[in-house]
Amino acid sequence: MGTDAHVFLSDLARGLEPRADQLVDVVLQHLLSELPEVWKYEDIAAVAPVALSQHIAAILDFLERGLGMTEVRTPPAAIEFACRLAEHGVPISELLRVHRLVHAGLLDQLNKETARVAGSQELVNATTLTLSAMAFDYADRTAEQAVAAYQRERDRRLQRRLIVINEAGTRIGTTLDTARTAQELADLGADHLADLVTVDLLSSALQDEGTYPETGPETLRRIAQAVSDDCPDLAAVTGRTHTYPEDSEPARVLATGQPSRLRISADDVPPWLAMSADHEPALRALGPRSMLLVPLWARGSPLGLAQFIRRQTAEPFDDDELLLAQEIASRAAVNIDNARRYTQERSTALTLQRSLLPHHLPDESAVETASRYLPSGSRAGVGGDWFDVIPLSGARVALVVGDVIGHGLHAAATMGRLRTAVRTLADIDLTPDELLTHLDDVVIRLQREEERDTDEISATCLYAVYDPISRICSLASAGHLPPAVVTPPTTDDDASAPRAVDFPELPVGPPLGLGGLPFETAQLELPPGSRLVLYTDGLVQSRSRDLETALALLRDLLARAPASLEETCDQLLSALLPSRPADDVALLVAQTTALDADHVATWDLPRDPAVVSKARAHASDQLAAWGLEALDFTTELVVSELVTNAIRYGKSPIQLRLILQSALTCEVSDASSTAPHLRRARVFDEGGRGLLLVAQLTEHWGTRHNHEGKVIWTEQLIPASLAEESSALA
Structure with a gap:
């Protein structure tokens, strides 16, 4: 060496x-x-x-x-x-x-x-x-x-x-659907992390907010399950509910919000892992080896639990994979919570809106109606579309359709306020342009009452009044699409001939809430059997076609629409709308009738007190012709009081009119704009009680103004027996 x-x-x-x-x-x-x-x-x-x-x-x-x-x-x-x-x-x-x-x-x-x-x-x-x-x-x-x-x-x-x-980020949360979002989490986990992924949500998280929590152990519902490509399929257990023992690891994870990583041996599968006895053999056949329990928390509250399971043939989970599972579970939890909140708000808004819309349209002799309301299927949520049919005096009827700009609870609540305002203003018997002017003021006041950080209130509205006696339809629009007017064939020989469809050129005013701009009333004379189709823009506006194309399609559909109004509504919705419309749709179809001339009696009266007795005699003779002698006493009293007031306080010309419909209407018109009012007569007053008696003896009474003056009207209900007799005589 x-x-x-x-x-x-x-x-x-x-x-x-x-x-x-x-x-x-x-x-x-x-x-x-x-x-x-x-x-x-x-x-x-x-x-x-x-x-x-x-x-x-x-x-x-x-x-x-x-x-x-x-x-x-x-x-x-x-x-x-x-x-x-x-x-x-x-x-x-x-x-x-x-x-x-x-x-x-x-x-x-x-x-x-x-x-x-x-x-x-x-x-x-x-x-x-x-x-x-x-x-x-x-x-x-x-x-x-x-x-x-x-x-x-x-x-x-x-x-x-x-x-x-x-x-x-791209696969989870593609829809605002809770179950779908949970399934997207399970699918992603099975593709990249585990052989089996399950998602359980707390039953309380799936309930509406404000409901009382369940007593006893918290229950969970299996919402989603997915397996990897090389893993044998397991029997689907989604939809089942179960609980975890209080001392179990899943219960601890749910309570603390801290994830857990477990190793599982073939002989020691945790009993809580199987949801039921028939589920346990499948899990043992899977051979779980390693498991991640990841809580689903959002906004500081637990929503559920995600389980990531690997088989014996795979490596156990490490720290990095636990962090990755936490990351995707956290993203999914936020999306699940958003979907849950959206579902709850949408359900609340839809319930609110449906409660504010008319459940049953009134039976009117002036029109036959059918309607539909269809909420949007998009993320925008429920909107503020509405429709209404309002009986008016003199056998007339008001048809209304409107759309509050925006979506959600705020739009639905605003819709309810505007619908109430329209009905209140309609009771005053305003002309369509005057009604929209007052409704515009209502919207402006609502805007002033709103908080600064909320969206500005705006709406569109179409208000139409149809008179079956004159067959005149008066309309005014506040930024709303004009209606479709469908007239029947000119001859009765060919009932299958297409109907004429027109979109009248109405003077369209500004949307409600701008203020200071006028509205105009247009008038159309409609043949008997005509149809008025009122709708919101959700029926015809779409990203896939322009407005002109949609209106042309609507015209073709209405020209050959079935005789049934209900079938017509269904046909329009199925042909014009996708399965999930992007906006709410309100549709109102009204078929007009003309009141038979034999059901209307009119007398022009001079301004002379002596004519009062003649007016009573005219009314009595007409009631006898209609077979309504039982209403003679009340009607004579009403005629006497109204004609006397017109002669004493009104201006010529004076006219008396009786209308026989589902009720007996008595109208007295004059050229004065001064309206009578009820007052309490004192003990020794010789007058002042006539109008009070009229109000007590009739079902309804009121005043409406027109360009010629005013009309005082009363309505008396006709007993069913008398109605049958009068119909036979007519």
Whole structure:
């Protein structure tokens, strides 16, 4: 043995080669005692001895052959060891510590062997210095290569994590549907993380807000389940409800909001994992090995639990995968909560809106009506569309359709306020343009009452009044689409001939809420059997076609619409709308009738007190002709009082009119705009009680103004027996 240190180290390495396995065992035991947490991963524990064996063999070969540093290569198993650490999220500091402990342990063994076999202290010292320098250079070189491999694997895993997170952003929450969102979470987890993914939501989270919570253990409902491609299909258990024992791990996760990672052996499957006895064999056949329990929390409240399960053939979950599962579960929880809140608000708004819309349209002899309301199927939510049919005096009827701009509870509530305002103004018997002017003022007042951060209130409205006696329809529009007017064929010979359909050119005023701009009333004379089709813009406006195309299609449909109004409504909705309309739709179809001339009697009266008795006689004779003698006393009193007031306080011309419909209407008109009013007569007053008697003896009474003056009217209900007799006489 020479005195040269390099020659000595070469000989030393050659002599240690047969005992390399002993060196591996010594260094490995040292690592196990120093870094026990690294070996909890089975794949790391399996590759570590191989990596250590290759490392020691490479070092001995390096010393024996005296290689240069440029020729040093980290053994493949050591590179794999570094990659496995990166895969499991083990910090890089642990990799460097392992590397340092391996080289320190091996250097210690080499120094001990040098001291044992060297012949002189001088050789020991020279060899120790040379060995230390070479060992540090070798350790730096191989550590650099191991760290580079670790970083590449770490970057790849981070990139994969970002890819999955980005994919979660596009795949989860595509709809505002709670069950669909939960299924999207399960599908994504089965594609990238686990063999089986289940999503359970608390029953309380699926209930409407404000309901009382259930007593006893919290129940959950299995909302979604998904399996990976190479996993056998399991029987679907979605829709089932279950509970977790209070001392179980899922119950703890739900209560604390902290995730949990579990290892499961084939002989020790947790009893709470199976929802039922018939579900347990399928789970055992799956062979669960590792499990993540991730809570679904949003806005500080628990919503449910997601379970990610891997089979025996897969690696157990590591810290990075737990963080990834938390990330996608957190995104899903927010989307589930948004969907839940949207569903609750939509249900509330829809219930509110349906409660504000008329449940049953009144039976009117002036028109036959059919209607539909269809809420939107988009994320915009329920809107503020409405329609109404309002009986008016003189056998007339008002038809209304409107649309509050916006969606949600606010729009539905505003719609209810405007519908109430329209009915109140209609009771005053205003002309359509006057009614819209007052309704415009109502909207402006509502705007002033609203908070500053809320959307400005605006609405459109179409108000029409049809008179079956004159067959005149008076309309006014506040920014609303004109109605479709459908007239029947000119001859009765060909009932199957197409009807004429027209969209009259009405003077369209501004939407409600602008203020200061006028509205105009247009008048149409309608043949008997005509149809008025009133609708909101959701019926004809669409992204897939322009307004002109939609109106042309509506014209064609109405021209050959069936005789039934209900069938007409259904046909229009099915032909014009997609399965999920983007906006609310209100549709009102009214078929007009003309009141028979035999049901109307009119007398022009001079302004002479002596004519009052003649007016009573005219009314009495007409009631006899109609077979309504039983109403003679009340009618004569009403005629006497109204005609007397017109002569005393009104202006010529004065007219008396009786109308026989479902009720008996008595009208007295004059050219004065002064309206009478009820007053309380004092004990010794000789007058002032006539109008009070009229109000007590009739069902309804009121005043309406027109361009010629005013009309005082009363209505008396006709008993069913008398109505049948009068119909037979008519």
